[in-house]
């Protein structure tokens with residue numbers, strides 16, 4: 281088995297006296313997809329924010345291709361080969377689709393060639409000259425993914441790409457993520473939609489109140505008493 285490209289070890293993040301993330305660890309190998317699952321407020325986005333360098337961790341380490349990267353700043357993490365998408369994309373609305381990509385490429389320049397057209401990959405080819413503000417929600421999510429892809433990432437952190445998409449758009453998005461993984465990119469995918477996750481991975485990590493309560497197969501997760509309790513209450 282290949283060595284992990286991303287190693288998250290004992291990661292913690294507190295905001296004042298509140299602990300949003302508490303001792304989370306995970307290894308990701310090239311081409312591997314891990315689903316990140318948990319109730320609202322369990323720390324999924326915080327994990328992405330810390331791993332991507334937006335937040336400085338209170339404790340723990342993040343290692344990308346053997347180099348410590350925790351503490352950011354985010355553009356340095358992007359240049360080291362990891363990028364993320366946002367739960368709520370915020371494109372530069374007054375710029376066109378291709379201008380948005382150019383800005384992202386300039387920030388993430390790392391000398392790695394990007395062989396495939398990111399707009400082609402996400403299904404936005406032909407919309408290059410549209411203002412980003414004129415895109416619908418699903419197109420804005422795809423632009424956000426293209427923005428990350430244009431930096432040539434080896435690791436992608438995806439925050440709720442599926443939320444709000446139609447069944448056909450979900451199928452498309454799942455196909456896109458499967459192809460990215462097949463091309464060797466490691467993916468950590470935050471998602472509530474189990475059907476969507478099942479199409480792209482069999483491995484999940486479950487968070488509750490900032491702690492990892494399960495890591496293993498999706499099939500085992502849905503039968504795990506602790507996971508069931510967290511999702512169904514009781």
Ligand code: ADP
Nearest residue numbers: 295298300318319320321322323324325326327
């Ligand atoms: P999830 O993505 O799993 O829904 P989040 O990671 O967004 O959860 O949030 C986890 C907890 O951390 C929530 O209680 C949230 O209010 C808190 N939190 C997240 N970011 C901040 C912040 N910047 N300042 C204070 N609290 C935060």
Ligand code: MG
Nearest residue numbers: 324325326367
């Ligand atoms: Mg979130």
